[in-house]
Amino acid sequence: MRAYLYWCLRDWLNPKNGFNPAIPPCDKLTEEATETHWKFQSNGDIIIEPKKDIQERLKRSPDYMDALANTFYPRDYNAVSDEMLLEDFW
Numbered sequence: 229m230r231a232y233l234y235w236c237l238r239d240w241l242n243p244k245n246g247f248n249p250a251i252p253p254c255d256k257l258t259e260e261a262t263e264t265h266w267k268f269q270s271n272g273d274i275i276i277e278p279k280k281d282i283q284e285r286l287k288r289s290p291d292y293m294d295a296l297a298n299t300f301y302p303r304d305y306n307a308v309s310d311e312m313l314l315e316d317f318w
Contacts, residue, residue, distance in 0.1 A: 230276055231266070231276040233300050234264065234293075234297050235274055236300035237293075237296060237300055240300070254292060256292050257292040259286065260290040260291075260293035261293055263282055263285055263286055263290070264277065265277045
C-alpha cells in the first residue's frame, strides 16, 4: 500500500497531469520527497525503498512525506485488494 500511495502522490505532483498541486514550502518535505528511491520489478510492480533506508540517510523519519502520501488513501476500498493493503506487513 505504501508504494501505491507514494505513486499516487508522484502522479499528483507530475506537471504533465495538470493537477496544479500546491504544497507548503517545507524544507523537510522537499528533502524527504527527493530522498525516496523507487524502482520497477521485472513484473512491472513498483517498489519504494524501505522506510528504514530513508531514515538512515535522513537521520530521521520521513513523516512529512508519509503524511502527504496517506492523503491519497483510496476512498473506494473495493478498488484495492486485501493483498495490496497487507503487502507492507509481509
